[in-house]
Amino acid sequence: MIELSNIEKRFGEAVILKDISIRIPEGSVTALVGPSGGGKSTLLRCINLLEIPTSGAIRLGEETLSFAPDKRTSWQAIQKIRRQTGMVFQNFQLFPHQTAIENVMEGLVTVLKWPREKARERASELLTKVGMSHKTDAWPSTLSGGQQQRVAIARALAPSPRVLLCDEPTSALDPELSAEVVDVLGRLAREGTTMVMATHDLRLASKIANDVVFLEAGSVVETGSARAIFNAPERERTKRFISTINAAHTYDI
Numbered sequence: 001m002i003e004l005s006n007i008e009k010r011f012g013e014a015v016i017l018k019d020i021s022i023r024i025p026e027g028s029v030t031a032l033v034g035p036s037g038g039g040k041s042t043l044l045r046c047i048n049l050l051e052i053p054t055s056g057a058i059r060l061g062e063e064t065l066s067f068a069p070d071k072r073t074s075w076q077a078i079q080k081i082r083r084q085t086g087m088v089f090q091n092f093q094l095f096p097h098q099t100a101i102e103n104v105m106e107g108l109v110t111v112l113k114w115p116r117e118k119a120r121e122r123a124s125e126l127l128t129k130v131g132m133s134h135k136t137d138a139w140p141s142t143l144s145g146g147q148q149q150r151v152a153i154a155r156a157l158a159p160s161p162r163v164l165l166c167d168e169p170t171s172a173l174d175p176e177l178s179a180e181v182v183d184v185l186g187r188l189a190r191e192g193t194t195m196v197m198a199t200h201d202l203r204l205a206s207k208i209a210n211d212v213v214f215l216e217a218g219s220v221v222e223t224g225s226a227r228a229i230f231n232a233p234e235r236e237r238t239k240r241f242i243s244t245i246n247a248a249h250t251y252d253i
Ligand SMILES: Nc1ncnc2c1ncn2[C@@H]1O[C@H](COP(=O)(O)OP(=O)(O)OP(=O)(O)O)[C@@H](O)[C@H]1O
Pocket: 011, 016, 034, 035, 036, 037, 038, 039, 040, 041, 042, 043, 198
């Protein structure tokens, strides 16, 4: 279980996240949707503490950490939370000077101090899981965007994080390559991987997510099951957002 309680994030005077409280059950997929600039990426970055919330609290499994404007968060406390998360970015961010399998092994060897052989075995299993076993020794620059993203997903999963955080995992990809990545994420979801995903791709969200959080201007406008939010949102604002994306289409979930 992940629980965010009353999270606020300020950059200087600007309040970017306002009193965000959400619960993410283990084994579920939560999609963060909403207009650009609403705070989706910032919220993801607060979950793995790439950004430190100004106030509020985060619970991830057994670890709870609370924040206050004049309270310094220790590096050890940050690591305890961050190590339970894996992050996938829009632009993949693979290490260019390492092969696919070396990218996946990297964190296991350097951070977790696994022996290379054991790390290689785990990395090899993960590359198979994301359908990339045929590109084990390929350099990132020789892979398509969809292939790079699948390697990046394997890398994020390598240390068995409690939650996989994805920031626009398909938005740099054309529809065909995007479909490859959606397939992999869908499979992970069915296997019970806990995921929080910021996305503009409402089809991806409707296909994979159990729950949807609609964020605008740093506040939660509406939360609910994917079915409820996509087919029968309660708030006017949510209705308008869903309908602008695809006026005629009823999401098939
Ligand atoms: N480091 C920062 N310093 C100051 N303001 C920031 C910083 N990072 C983000 N912001 C501001 O926070 C707001 C939310 O940004 P964020 O990137 O979280 O939105 P988003 O919902 O992910 O948008 P998009 O859909 O375009 O990815 C924006 O107004 C942005 O300018």
